[in-house]
Amino acid sequence: MSIRFRQLQAFHATYETGTVTGAAALLGISQPGISNLLAQLERETRFKLFERVKGRLIPTPEAGVLFQEVDTVVRGLDHVGQAVTDLQNKQGGQLQVASQHAMSFGFMPKLIAQFARARPDMSISFQSQYSSKVQEWVMSGLFEIGVCETPQLYDALDTYPFRVEMELTLHPDNPLTRYDILTPALCGSEPFIVMGPDHMTHRRTREAFESAGVPWNTRVHTHLFKNMLSFVQEGMGVAILDPFMLAHDESGSFVTRPFAPAIHMDMMVITSATRPLSALARDFLALLLDEIGRVIPSSDAPGRLLPPAAAR
Known part of the structure; x- marks a missing residue:
């Protein structure tokens, strides 16, 4: 038996529309073409597919089972x-993005939502995790794009590094808000809410106080910038925080000031160096790098040159 798919399409369309005319219009081929395909299928199956009754084609019991x-x-x-068409038009597919925690509160969801508006059939996989786990996920292929802190743990990653200047965050009632710029000398007696001692912002802030010869008063230790902000809003002290998270926090009850010397956090957007990005991921990567560049000074922004797909 040598049944061709076009014959099955003609049978399916005729069964659903009830006429050769309707099937021809549905498939965009001529009525004689439909009749010929049905005749071929009947020869292959060796049973009659339709009976003509008052101008309509009534399926035989055998045709009902076949349908x-x-x-x-x-x-x-x-x-x-349809999936192929969607991918060609970049309307479908799946966007796979992972981010360290700070940028996952507000910044990344809003950017993904902006990207998704013109792609209603696109599915989205987004997770936030610690930076080491984000790198592991991108390395293993679970996610195409990651945003994380340095250092780079795997050689098989393409990286787009950028540097973020942190902001000193205070409760609105804190007397230090009267200053335009805050320094270790001005903050010497102020309790700080800090990340763990291994985090780069902890080390760099400690070094700034040591260089100024000022004791650093650390009061609360936690593991997420979002938690640190909550403690600031409760009046527990001040914190060096990430501007991406602060810009998208709508809870209020805090103010920010520049801190001198500047405390930086080194970050990077990452993709796999061993697997090509999907067209969807390449478009989102370009948008992500541009948006990061809008938030931070151009000298600290990630590179905009994307690797060509053929070179990956």
Whole structure:
């Protein structure tokens, strides 16, 4: 038996529309073409598919059984064709992004939502985690794009590094808000809410106080910038925090000031160096790098040159 898919399509369309004319219009081929395909299928199956009753084609019992099997195949291929069209138009597919915690509160969800507006059929996989885990996920192929802190743990990553100047964050009632710029000398007696001692912002802030010869009063230790902000809002002290998170926090009850010397956090956007990015991911990567560049000074922004797909 040598049944061709076009024959099954003609049968499926005729069964659903009830006429050769309707099937021809649905498939965009001529009525004689439909009739010829149906005749070919009847020869292959060795049973009659339709009886003509008052101008309509009534399926035989055998055709009813065949339709149940053919329906799944034909609709399945239609879905495949639509998926291909969506991918060609960059409307479908899946966006896979992972981010360290600070940028996952506000910044990344808003950027992904902006990207998704023109792609209603796109599915999204987004997770926030510690930077080491984000690198591991991108390395293993679980996510195409990651945003994390340095250092780079795996050689098989393409990186787009950028540097973020942190902001000193205070409760609005804190007397230090009267200063335009804050220094270790001005903050000598102020309790600080800090990340753990291994975090780069902890080390760099400690070095700034040591260089100034001022004791550093650390009161609360925690592991997320979002938690640090909550303690600031409760009046527990001040904190060196990430501007991406602060810019998208709508809870209020805090003010920010520059800190001198500047405390920086080194970050990077990462992709796999061993697997090509999907067209969807390449478009989002370009948007992400541009948006980061809008938030931080150009000298600290990530590079904009994306690797060509053929070179990956």
